Amino acid sequence: MQELGLDLGLLLSQIVNFGLLAIVLSLLLYRPILRKLEERANRINKGLDDAERAQQMLAEAQVEYQNTLERARREAHEITERATRLAEQQRQEILAQARQDASDIVARTEQQAQRQIDESQLASRQQIIDLAVAIASRLIAQNLDEAKHHELIEEFLAEVEQLK
């Protein structure tokens, strides 16, 4: 050893010192740092877990939101369709009623007009008849001579003779 230039005692003491230093360092520095690192790793993992959970919840919420939105759209569509159908039905009913009313009014008006035309025609015809009879009376009165009067009296007598 001495030939190599090494002092055994010094070597031993340095080994012991290093061992002691290692023990002290391990107790006072390495372990707390390791513990701190582990805690930090745990916190990070927990944060990651939380983030993942939050993301999952967000995804679920989004799915739920989409479902709710889809349901609401469907319901709104159904309501709109129902309202449209009802409105169309009411429109058809109103149109049919309006057509019927219009037809009734036209028929009534035509009947009234026809009645008025007929009454007017009747009055005109009767006036014409009265006028014709009046003219005939006048013409007969003007053209009947004495001889014809006596012929008519003879005819009356003949007809009385024929009465039973």
Add this chain to the structure above:
Amino acid sequence: MSGAHPLSQNVDGADREQASTRDETPLQALVRVAVALRASERRAIRERLERYFGRPLELIVEQDPSILGGVWARVGDVVLDGSLRGCLEALRHHLRSQSRAMISADLRISGVRASERDHR
């Protein structure tokens, strides 16, 4: 005068029976003519009416130009209208009835057409 003379229209068996009771008292017969009657015509009218009603008549003759011509006579409730005025009135009545009937027929036809159109 035509065959459809109004003379026969107002003659009803019951009326004639009522006018010609068995009573021999003269019944008043009102006769209207448009011109003055000759004596022979007056006699003939009395005879024909008395024969028809079967009893004596007291003839009252009125000259009434409004009957235009012929003879109009009333015995009791029976009227024998052989006047031209009666003919014309009968003609007017007939034409008015025909006119009303034609208008009614037109109205029925137009009513049927309207209901057919409504059905279509």
